[in-house]
Amino acid sequence: MPEAEETTEKDADVTEQGVEQEQAPPPPPGVPVTIDGQLVYADKGELLIEAAERVGSHIPRFCYHERLRPVGMCRMCLVEVDSGRGPMLSPACLVECTPDMKVETRSDKALKAQDGVIEFLLVNHPLDCPVCDKGGECPLQDNTIAFGPGESRMVEEKRHREKPIPLSDLVLLDRERCILCDRCTRFADEVAGDPLIQFIQRGVETEVNTFPNDPFASYFSGNTVQLCPVGALTSKPYRFAARPWDLESAESTCTTCSVGCRIAVQSSGTEVTRYLGLDSDPVNHGWLCDKGRFAYESINNTDARVTAPMVRKHGELVEVSWGEALAAAAKGIKDALDRHGPSSVGIIGGARLTNEDAFAWAKLAKDVIGTNNVDCQLDDGLPAEIVLGLPKATIDEACAAPVVVLLAPDLKQELPVLFLRLRDSVTKGTTKLIELTPASTAFTPFAATSLMYRPGEAAAVAAALVDDAPAADIGPVSAASITAARQALKTPGVVVILGRPSTAEAANFVADAALVLNAGLTGVKFLSALRRANVHGALGAGLAPTGDGLDTGAMLRAASNGKLAALVLLGSDPATDVPDASLAQRGLAGAGFTIAVEAAVSPSSSRADVILPAATFAERNGSTTNIEGRVTRVSQKVPSPGVAWEDWMIAAELAGALGGDLGFETVEDVAAAAGLSSDVAAGDGTVVAPPTAFSARSLAANADIPMPALDAYSLRLVSGRMLYDNGWATASSPSLANLAKPVALRANPRDLDRLGVTTGAQVRVSGAHASFVVAVKADPGVPLGSAWLPVNVAVDDARSLIDASSPVTDVRIENV
Amino acid sequence: MARLSAHNLVTAQAIIARYPKPRSALVPLCHLAQEQDGYLAEDAMQHVAELIGCTAAQVYGTASFYEMFKLHPTGKYLVGVCTNISCMLSGAFELLEHCERSLGVPVGGTTPDGMFTLEEVECSAACTVAPAVQVNYRYEESVTPESFDTLVAQLRAGTRDDIPPHGVLATVRQTPTDRWANTGKTGEHAP
Amino acid sequence: MTVRSDLPKIVSGRWDIADAHTLDGYLRTGGYEGLRRALAMQPAEVVDIVTGATVQGRGGAGFPAGNKWHFLDTAAFPHWIVVNGDESEPGTHKDRTLMERDPHQLIEGSLIAAYACKASQVFLYVRGEMAFAQERIAAALNEAYANNYVGKNILGTDWSVDITLHWGAGAYIVGDETALLESLEGKRGMPRPKPPYFPAVMGLYMNPTIVNNVETLSNLPWIMVNGAEAFAAIGSVKSNGTRLIAVSGHVKQPGTYEVECGVVTFREVFYDPSLGGGIRDDNDLKAFIPGGGSAPWFFEEHLDMPLDPTVVGPAGSMLGSGAIVAMDSTTDMVKACWRLVKFYARESCGKCTPCREGTSWLELILERIIKGHGRPEDIGLLLDIGDNISPGPFPGPNVTPGEPAYAPFPYKKTTICDLGPSVVSPLMSALRRFPDEFDAYIARNPRKLIEVASA
């Protein structure tokens, strides 16, 4: 080689090769490579470790993970690769398949190198497999048996470290067991965007740790436990809970929110012991949020569960037989029907149910009771026509879209894994984000444009975005930002992620904004961001008001006026979940005969006349529908406590008690009637088109909703949810419960100055119905004239302030 | 100890401005913090993180990788005796033993008066003038037990003002003025 | 005698001039003339001149600078020049002197490279422990900026470039160019795997980047003034110009010398009165390191070999960073080996398993042997651990003088970068040539080792 006169350097030599390889044109149709004697056609750029796997040559690995950037650190995957210059040991996780490459994954040299790596890994790894949580499902243990040396040649003392240290409230690290594969740290940085755990120190002293006294407080921390190839990271809830070989597992779908992450539900005896994320390519890529992962504790929490039917007698709820409870429930409904007709009966809830359950209950409501007053949303969603009737995008389509408009609440708080998916495309730079939001979200730092509008003005801003006339300022939204966003929206293939950006402004504004965007952007598609577990399935099954039917807000108003003679709470808790707390209280108080179909006692169900205990997640089979309309399976794994029944069965029995017949004997009967055969829900499931009954075409944007003027002393309220709140899933899971913390009211520092409020202090916030003291925090991420306060995080929260009778809620704050 | 002082904050901003991405200033800013406090304090790492837009854990992870950042206070004079091959061949281990005896502390130790911390260091690029000792990264060449004791006496007596206290790395800095600051629009070249 | 007394001092010419580090002193001695000449040409012409001169990299790699520059996509914006001033290889003592005594020469060299490569900015990465070099460079840079040698519209042309002086913080591994880039990004200085991260393609911030050593770039001003032919006329056919060697260890006159590439022999390095001046106490030479701690050792039979990579490489070692360390007959080879092994173990970045665990395990075993707890089977174990870091026959000379080398340089590796295999160099060198010394230590073991329970 004339150009490399000094042969002593291989770097340079390889540099040149590398550059030349860059320029080689790819020969279609695939890249022919020979792996262990087999000819394979790899995709262009496919990693050798993947191509080998496809032809059945499993190459051992520790650091490589298909969802993380390859780093080639552990060196476990060394194989012999001949790219024309003779065989060379190369890490299969970094080598891209190139034409005519010859690979030996189990040659003597490759095996010796792999042996060597295992031996090196064991040099400082404790041999505590019998007491290690990972024992039995540990790749290091498996690889040691398959590839490792027979006995230890190490007579020196191993490095010792202080036993497990907590990285966070949920995750512990046993540093002695850590093999420094960088998976947890890469995940925290690349995927979660929370680089709070790092390699610390250097060389053989390297360890994973946090900054002193700054825990790994990430909504996604549990994924690191699942990613850890050894027993170094353990979750507090699962630690020592079971041995892997005792576990039974069933594939299911997480219903803590509506993303539909695929999981394996594992149990030991009658207890759920853990969830593992399954890698569903169209949905969760293997990830789960910590709330979803650890909320199984609430299922095991039998103290909080309703285990037997109850009927109110002499003012007290007492346990009774199913027969007596069903008879009492049926009598209550019959009385209402007899005296006031079907429109005096209402059903609130159903988003917690499976598709089959929802279908059975919708049939009961419409065919047996005859009421259209059914609503699975709790006044915090959007009209079914908007949710199901607009052109729909899948999660993949949203993540592949060149431009995404976020007209939704903070996805990190409400749909965490959707946040991860979209964050990935946004940080890669393939998707441009335009936020239409009343306050900053976790996406604000990544957004190309954040249009922070004042509550009530979403539709006006949306209209300006699809307009051609010169842009003008709209409240705090500047003309310049509108112009910038317009430019981006000219790209075809826009996807709007659509939910309720704030529960303190009326749904109409958002619905209008969506209709405007739909009309103004050609080819636009929508991905729903409503968070309740199976709200999309329940709406589709018919648990939505139609015709003259009342929605939840209207039912509660009717109830408060004494116009709802019978109310069924179908796995719903309006007292905690309806944005206007006062309306919820008045409605529940004014409702006539109340039946709660519930898995747990709640502030709402505790005032019911009859409680019918329902099975919950992991206790029943069926299917669920996620935000994109994907139907996947939920599976029974443990028995329900006491005598709880599946909801469809309760519907069927109640129908019988009312003299009707739904015609269902088994859940399969319901599925068949609902058109949900088991292949639809198998594996990654199927995206099912929503029923055509819900068409957005029937809706027109209602541009002028009368809006109160904002006076100079008030701020317009913005509200949303936090991932950890006082809801049942968090509150009844001991490991999660203390993660729900009171949250400060946030307002723009200039507003605080103007109002003379001292930052960091406590303030009194007052609305139409209530007034209380909260902490206040200056935040430039809240636009001028607005104040942000979440719901359901404290006794007094935004719900006490929100006034559903007004399209927006204005509040005042003052020093205490 | 402390976050960066107002004065150092100005220097920090000038350093950050010299890089295309703020994170590149991490190491220089940690040096600045160490110059201020004599070691790299937790509050300072937190402050550096805020200035360059990363997490404190990232600053800690990076800083702890490098030998020179001391996460705990050291003596005023950090005495680094090189024992790598060239120095070893010139008697560095014998010298190191002498240093231990002379200062009365083992390697890694700090004298009770807080004046000296003794370290065994790796090749400090003074191989042709071995054995080499660095005091706060100022070279002492071809050190003998006697010359070492003289040096210690001078430091104790305060007559070595060419050696600043630990943390002060370079007493001359690149000044922030006169930058051209490539914005990338041009790229054209003379003539 | 091949040591030329009339050899032009290409890079060390100003070392004896007291004020050479100031702009005045530098200008007085012909400084910035090379830059002026470069600026009068097209960048491509400058690349051609440097390519024609064939300046082999002086950081250890030995890859010619001009050829390296050709890999750069100069149309990509931005792209960078990074100067590697992290000199830390055991035995190496040249870049520091260049930076301390002639900082403007380095600045001028960097500017010529930046102009030729149309770089967006230059980063001068100086080892953290070299406070004085940093001061000298900072002062020189400030002067250069003030006098329009750096910055905007340099010397009245429409070419502008910034040079940023960057401080390291103490980590040998950062000398590796990919680790240097990570470090310059404010991260832990852990090497990037090549492929795919070749700096010329994916370097600093994943932009194309040229990393060159301090000495490599310090040659450029002279070349621009005197021409490629004059440079190529010095040295052997295959090795052009001069290079700095640091001669240390058991020689009478340790020092950094500028010698002619490919011509001077190791014997001259150790014995010539103008160079090493003989072995300490006129002892016999037992072994020597021909090119820094990472290089396999050479012995007496190699003394007449010229400092030419095309000769040294096939013989099983390398010239690396120009660090030549002499060990005389009194040297304890087990200790010498242990000391170097300990260095690499301490300096392993910890990223890849074989290096992180292997180097420290080797250190522990050697330490145990030295403390008198060696076991006969340790020898085989040491060899096998070495083989698991650097598989196959390890480069180095044969035990029997005159026979072909065990294997030519370079070494193979299971690791990401060359630090891992570097630990095997002293180990294999000592074990192959001086097995008796290991046996002697092991024989001192008073009793069978009580095995430490490995729980």
Ligand SMILES: Cc1cc2nc3c(=O)[nH]c(=O)nc-3n(C[C@H](O)[C@H](O)[C@H](O)COP(=O)(O)O)c2cc1C
């Ligand atoms: C472990 C390791 C340490 C290195 N240390 C240095 C060093 O201290 N200085 C240096 O210039 N190059 C060092 N190198 C070589 C660099 O990676 C790189 O090849 C060199 O800086 C390129 O410059 P050159 O082409 O001008 O020689 C080292 C390489 C390795 C693998």
Ligand code: SF4
């Ligand atoms: S060989 Fe050593 S220094 Fe190089 S990457 Fe691996 S661990 Fe780091």
Ligand code: FES
């Ligand atoms: S799996 Fe390839 S190096 Fe770890």
